[in-house]
Amino acid sequence: MRARPGRRSGRRSGRTDGTRDGKPVHDETSTPAAARADRLTVTAITVTPVAVKDPPLLNASGCHQPYALRSIIELHTDAGITGLSEAYGDDPTLDLLGRAARALTGLDVFDINGLTRRAAASLGSFTASNPTELIGPTGADKTVAQIVAAFEVACFDVQGKATGRRVADLLGGAVRERVDYSGYLFYKWAEHPAGGGCDFEPDGWGAALDPEGIVAQARRMVDEFGFGSLKLKGGVFPPEQEVEAIRALRRAFPDHPLRIDPNANWSVATSLSVAEQLEGELEYLEDPTPGIAGMAEVAAGTALPLATNMCVTSFADIPEAVRRGAVGVVLSDHHFWGGLRASQRLAGLCETFGLGLSMHSNTHLGISLAAMTQLAAATPNLTYALDTHSPWQRGFGGGPHEAQDVVRPGALRFEGGSLRVPDGPGLGVELDRDALARLHEQYLTCGIRRRDDLTHMRLMHPGWSGHRPRF
Numbered sequence: 038m039r040a041r042p043g044r045r046s047g048r049r050s051g052r053t054d055g056t057r058d059g060k061p062v063h064d065e066t067s068t069p070a071a072a073r074a075d076r077l078t079v080t081a082i083t084v085t086p087v088a089v090k091d092p093p094l095l096n097a098s099g100c101h102q103p104y105a106l107r108s109i110i111e112l113h114t115d116a117g118i119t120g121l122s123e124a125y126g127d128d129p130t131l132d133l134l135g136r137a138a139r140a141l142t143g144l145d146v147f148d149i150n151g152l153t154r155r156a157a158a159s160l161g162s163f164t165a166s167n168p169t170e171l172i173g174p175t176g177a178d179k180t181v182a183q184i185v186a187a188f189e190v191a192c193f194d195v196q197g198k199a200t201g202r203r204v205a206d207l208l209g210g211a212v213r214e215r216v217d218y219s220g221y222l223f224y225k226w227a228e229h230p231a232g233g234g235c236d237f238e239p240d241g242w243g244a245a246l247d248p249e250g251i252v253a254q255a256r257r258m259v260d261e262f263g264f265g266s267l268k269l270k271g272g273v274f275p276p277e278q279e280v281e282a283i284r285a286l287r288r289a290f291p292d293h294p295l296r297i298d299p300n301a302n303w304s305v306a307t308s309l310s311v312a313e314q315l316e317g318e319l320e321y322l323e324d325p326t327p328g329i330a331g332m333a334e335v336a337a338g339t340a341l342p343l344a345t346n347m348c349v350t351s352f353a354d355i356p357e358a359v360r361r362g363a364v365g366v367v368l369s370d371h372h373f374w375g376g377l378r379a380s381q382r383l384a385g386l387c388e389t390f391g392l393g394l395s396m397h398s399n400t401h402l403g404i405s406l407a408a409m410t411q412l413a414a415a416t417p418n419l420t421y422a423l424d425t426h427s428p429w430q431r432g433f434g435g436g437p438h439e440a441q442d443v444v445r446p447g448a449l450r451f452e453g454g455s456l457r458v459p460d461g462p463g464l465g466v467e468l469d470r471d472a473l474a475r476l477h478e479q480y481l482t483c484g485i486r487r488r489d490d491l492t493h494m495r496l497m498h499p500g501w502s503g504h505r506p507r508f
């Protein structure tokens with residue numbers, strides 16, 4: 038599709054009619070042709086669901102299934118440039134992505150506000166969906182934000198490729214060239230339970246079901262990736278055992294900042310008791326208990342900063358959380374906050390209200406890892422090491438850097454626990470079409486269509502209620 042010059046001259050003027058007080062505000066002839074990208078409208082969008090092998094990682098809801106779902110978005114433009122993005126891959130998300138994709142043909146990739154309007158309008162009536170309860174309650178606005186985010190990242194990738202600049206540059210410029218990540222520790226079984234649909238060899242990580250197992254896992258994470266801080270996914274075993282695991286980590290890694298995240302699986306009383314035992318040991322305590330009110334009660338009784346990716350997950354949550362002093366750190370996540378620009382808005386609010394800023398992750402591939410890295414590089418107050426599930430996709434054969442992924446390896450190599458902001462334009466990662474086809478084939482055959490940690494856990498523990506808070 039060709040650009041329409043008349044329409045564009047209005048846009049460059051900063052006003053829709055190109056005039057101020059009846060006079061032209063922009064002289065067409067004075068704009069150097071080289072400074073314009075004349076053909077950057079969306080011609081088509083491809084959404085490809087993929088499934089990646091995933092270890093049996095345990096959490097407050099249950100256990101990860103053998104495959105985690107993602108969708109890979111390719112946004113094609115009339116300039117022949119394709120932008121990449123990655124989003125959730127469950128059925129309800131795929132349905133909404135499809136609806137929005139159809140409405141985005143003709144969109145100018147620089148018109149992110151237009152993207153938001155079009156995507157929101159395209160969804161019509163829908164049931165708000167939630168790819169996982171572990172990112173807090175769902176809602177219509179949060180669902181729209183997820184869909185906008187999915188395409189916004191691809192628009193930024195095109196903008197970067199068209200201008201020869203990194204996404205970090207487009208977001209205000211990199212304030213750091215390396216982005217620190219935190220080693221994400223999970224209790225886990227050595228293999229998936231029988232009957233759970235696992236058709237591949239066990240991951241190479243082995244079991245981790247007690248403090249020794251967690252320390253061994255941490256040792257490997259630190260040795261292979263160099264992580265300088267560690268996060269334990271808790272809410273699995275009785276809190277005394279998880280406190281013991283943190284103490285064991287402290288002894289093994291005296292200088293590593295530590296975090297624990299039970300995904301709101303503790304009551305207020307349990308949270309207060311754990312907080313008392315771990316004060317001085319943690320850099321923050323993440324989502325000990327459900328809801329803003331509960332978190333505020335815990336916050337009032339401990340000096341430990343509380344962090345969240347469950348009770349403050351949209352802009353509407355911020356006023357009450359701030360009023361009640363419920364959290365000290367917000368974990369951003371462009372996938373559900375509405376994209377990269379929305380995440381920067383969140384960063385601004387955190388700065389205004391004196392809140393720390395960190396970053397959350399769910400199972401993801403290299404496109405999202407690149408987006409997270411570009412965003413963090415351009416966000417000055419994102420000073421905590423980011424979460425990433427990435428190492429968990431790297432244990433299925435190959436070396437520690439060989440991932441179940443759709444991007445060509447190389448651009449995203451952990452060194453000293455950090456990633457260098459990829460050099461290439463846009464997100465700086467390249468799609469590997471063979472890998473995409475392979476992971477799409479896994480999607481077609483794996484039979485999983487939405488994340489269900491509870492049912493997978495019940496294969497091992499039939500009585501598992503999934504009720505939270507459990508402790």
Ligand SMILES: O=C([O-])[C@@H](O)[C@@H](O)[C@H](O)[C@@H](O)C(=O)[O-]
Pocket residue numbers: 094095096169171172270298300346397398399400424
């Ligand atoms: O992958 C998991 O099991 C995590 O528990 C994830 O789903 C959470 O959303 C997340 O990592 C968190 O920090 O809550």
Ligand SMILES: [Mg+2]
Pocket residue numbers: 298300323324345346347397
């Ligand atoms: Mg969390």
